[in-house]
Amino acid sequence: MDPYSPTSTYRLQLGPGLALEQAAELVDYLDRLGAGAAYLSPILTAAPGSRHGYDVVDPSSVAAALGGDPGRRKLVERLHERGMGAVVDIVPNHMSVAAPAANPWWWEVLRSGRDSPYARCFDVDWSGGPLELPVLADDGDGGAAALERIGVADDCLTYEDLRFPLAPGTYSPGDPLARVHERQHYRLVSWRRGRERLAYRRFFDVTGLAAVRVQDPDVFAAAHAEILRWAERGELDGLRVDHPDGLSDPGGYLRRLRDAFDGWIVAEKILEPGEALPASWPVDGTTGYDALREVCGLFVDPAGERPLTDLAASLGAPTDVAAVQAESRRLAARELLAPEVRRIAALIAPAGSEPAEAAVAELLASFETYRSYLPEGRAVWDRAVARARAARPDLAAVLGGVDDAVRADPAGELAVRIQQTSGMVMAKGTEDTAFYRATRFAALNEVGGDPARFGVSPEEFHACCARREAERPATMTALSTHDTKRSEDVRARLAALSEIPEEFSAAVHRWHTACGISDPALDLLAWQTLVGTWPISAARLRDYLIKAAREQKERTAWIDGDGAFEDEVAAWPERMLSTEDLCADVAAFVGRVRPAGWSNSLGQKLLQLAGPGVPDLYQGSELWDLSLVDPDNRRPVDFTCRRTHLERLERGRRPDVDATGEAKLHVVRTALHVRRDRDLRGYLPLEAVGPAADHAVAFARGPRRDVVAVATRLPLGLAAAGGWGDTSVALPGGRGTWTDALTGRVLLPQRTDGFCAADLATVLDRYPVALLVRG
Incomplete structure (x- = not known):
């Protein structure tokens, strides 16, 4: 019997407005559409108010907010009645600790410290004493004033709306609160402390997400017991594994998962162009960002590179993509991930030293891929060391020592922590910084993409497809996901700009003169975003541009932002959309490229759906979907509208290619049914x-x-x-x-x-x- 893989998947973003019961009501629509499986965002119990599910607090239960286990069983039953599969997204790398009272594992760690049976579950360095929790407000006093506001209630230490457990025997009525605080296995400290030192490993730079040690067999068993219970009952057909690069041993984890689950498994592994998934991973493939780059790149005209580069230069925006990426990764290593860098540096120089930290930061910024998998990925490691040495010859001795130590013990703590952190540096430095700085052509600035590679030739596309069919025929392919920087239809319209770069350049110069943003890179990104999403509301555009400006981390940032610049950015959409002549000019230009965008959208969708791999359809994208990065791409989907269009197609309608998007639904439905049949x-x-x-x-x-x-x-x-x-x-x-x-x-x-x-x-x-x- 061949191993299971769905013919296709349809991604559903569960959360407020779309719980498991509502998802069950969509099964009929998804079946008629032709989908092979429903692909669910994480459904285990997440932090209170979670809108996405990636902040799990209890892996032993289905989120009550989503309908609990009864809701899950009802959905799976309906899917299986239709011959469809159930695929679930899981998050083995981390858990939410932002609200300690919501996470029973973390609560017990805070209550009992390193002696807690749950202490082994989290990647915590206890050598520095009590566990510091960076939660206190800080107006420049190191959190001293906030510390005065702690209290005790219901056997908990309290601060604002947070609750923390009291260790047994550490409080009696009348005890000074400062003394009570000092008796705990943790310390409440300034939120700024989390930017400098942390005793627990995080997910990227999010202090509210603590890394989980699933390499421990007992922790693995506890974290996966509920998921594997579904599998044992025949109620689970596939798994999507979130962020395996953050694990100490991704291959070992996936082998253990495969031993426990024989269904379809895909890993959220971001492959750089030319990189292959490690052969030792017993998975069906990736979540498809490699296919996204290949398919979308086909519709980009390489001849547009020089004129669009000249446009960026004329506005003062960066044009040296490699230089921007290198500096952005250094920024991520030096600042955003400073606690992780310091923890690694302490393994080199136990007392800590500035050269050790500088060497680690430079090495982490020098990887060409998200991670090396030692000893398999030795060539990737060697190139990163060589690149770091070339960039910082003054640190050659320290880097040489790191290289020697990692080569001698590729499974040791130093090697593992460097590998875990390099992917974080790549993600924060490239996806969440460089993509918002190097904005000469936003269609290329996508997860798994390379802004320096202008387009994909048909020959390269065919070679990639043939390789996928030969090596990983059941890998997922994607065009839009919950993590993409912009939807497939936005990229398709922007791709058309590469065919008329001179016209676009002239238009941008007119628009910039009339109503520009003072930051050149953000200004260029704003005009591309406007063209790609037109018509768009001022509110959506404002929210996107504020996020983009903060992700740039130049004029402002998420922390210690520039209020005056943010006010300028926030006011820009309304100011621009209120200028009648300017809006008319933008609308006319969009009218020039919109039909080409539709053509590109239909082309890339058909190639994905008919091509090798298991194509994923992101919720709502069966019609035109001009969404931007999250949370914009998690807006509610109008399934009533989609059902109405589907019914018309089922009656034999062959729609025109127009603004309704029904032509895209026609292509999607037709291709999915061909795949299934x-x-x-x-x-x-x-x-x-x-x-x-x-x-x-x-x-x-x-x-x-x-x-x-x-x-x-x-x-x-x-x-x-x-x-x-x-x-x-x-x-x-x-x-x-x-x-x-x-x-x-x-x-x-x-x-x-x-x-x-x-x-x-x-x-x-x-x-x-x-x-x-x-x-």
Whole structure:
């Protein structure tokens, strides 16, 4: 029996407004859409008020706020009745400790200290004494004034709305509160302390998320007992593993998980271009950011690189992407992740030293991938050490000592902590800093992408697809996720700018002169965002730009921000949208690129859905979805509207490509049903022939090569050149009649031996894509 993998997944973001019971009511719609499985955001009990579920506080129960275990069972029952799978997102790396009373494991650690049976669950360094909790307000006094506001109530130490346990025998009525505080296994300290030193490892730079030691077999068992209970009962078909790079031994963890669960497993591993998933990982693949880069890159015109670079330079925005990324990673290592750097440096120089910290920071910023997996990833490690030495020759001796120690013991604490932290530096430095600084072309600034690589050629795309089919045919592929910086449809519209960079450059100069933002990089990002999401409300645009400005960490930041600059940024959307002539100019320009954006959206969606791997459809993206980074991409989805459009398609409607987005739903529904109904194993690139051959991408799927996907790329250039002319794609030979599943058109053989070529001027006259099936 072949191992299970879904034909496709549909991601549901559970939370306020979409609990498990409401998800169960969507099963009929998802089945009719053609989805193979419902893919759920984390459903274990999360912190009070959680809007996403990644802040788990109790892994032994399903969140009551989502409907608890009865809600989960009802959803799974409905899915299985329809022959669909249930895939759940899990978070093994960390737990929320922001509200200690909500987390029973953390509560017991605070109550009993290192002697607690739960102390082994968290990655805590107890050598420095009591565990410091950075929760106190600080107006420059180190938290002294806030400390005066602690109290005792109901056998708890209190501060504001937080509660902390009192160790047994540490309080009697009338005891001075300062003395009571000193008797605990923890200390409440200034929130600023968390930027300098912490005794517990965090998730990235979030002090409210503490790392969990799932490498301990007992901790693994406790953290996964509820999940594996579902599996034992046949109520779980797949798992998505969040952030395995944060674990001490990702491969070991995944092997233990595979031993306990024989369903479909994908890991949220961000692969840099050219990087392969470690061969020793017993998983079906990644969550698909590698495919996102490849598919979306097809629709970017490399010829637009120079003009768009010149535009950025003319505005004063950075153009040296590599330099921006390098400096952003150094910033992440030196400042955002300073506690982790200091903890690593203490393993080199126990008393602590500035050279040791500087060497560790430079090394962490020098990795070309998120993590090396020693000893497998030795080449990645060697290149990082060499790069760090070249950048800081003054630290060569210290770096040499680190290199020697890690080579001698690649499974030791020093090696493990460096590997755990390098991915954090990459994520915070690149995704959450550099992507908001190097803004010459925002369509490239995506998780798993590379802003320095301008587009993907058809040859590279086909090579990647063939490799995926051969090596990891059940890996997930994605275009939009809860973590993407902008939705697939925004990127598709922005991709069209690469075809008319001079026109866009002229437009931006007009708009900037009329209503610019004083920061050049943010200004350029704002105009691209406006074009990519138009029409957008002032409130949504304001919230996005404030977040982008803080992520830049130049003029302002999340901590110690610049209020005056933020006021300027916050006022910009309303100021811009209130300028009638400017809005008319923007609207006219968007009208120029919107149809090309639609074409790109349909093209990249068809290639994802028909291509190798298990395609994921992010909630709501079956219609046009012009969302930005979270929380914008977690807005409620209007499923009533989508049901209405689906019913029209089921009655035989073949919609126009227009603002309703129904054409995208038509492509999604048609492709998902073809995936579900046919065997798509195998991959064969097909070559277009004719004057517009560079504008077509096509491939065949299935053992008999009886499903063919055809998509248009660079549509503005195609139109400027006069269209398809006599360009065609030769279809695989064999018996049977080819039909376009999207239009119902039958392609007649052009020769007596049954040979058939798809004349693209005809096949693509209704839609910019075709899904040909042979009967």
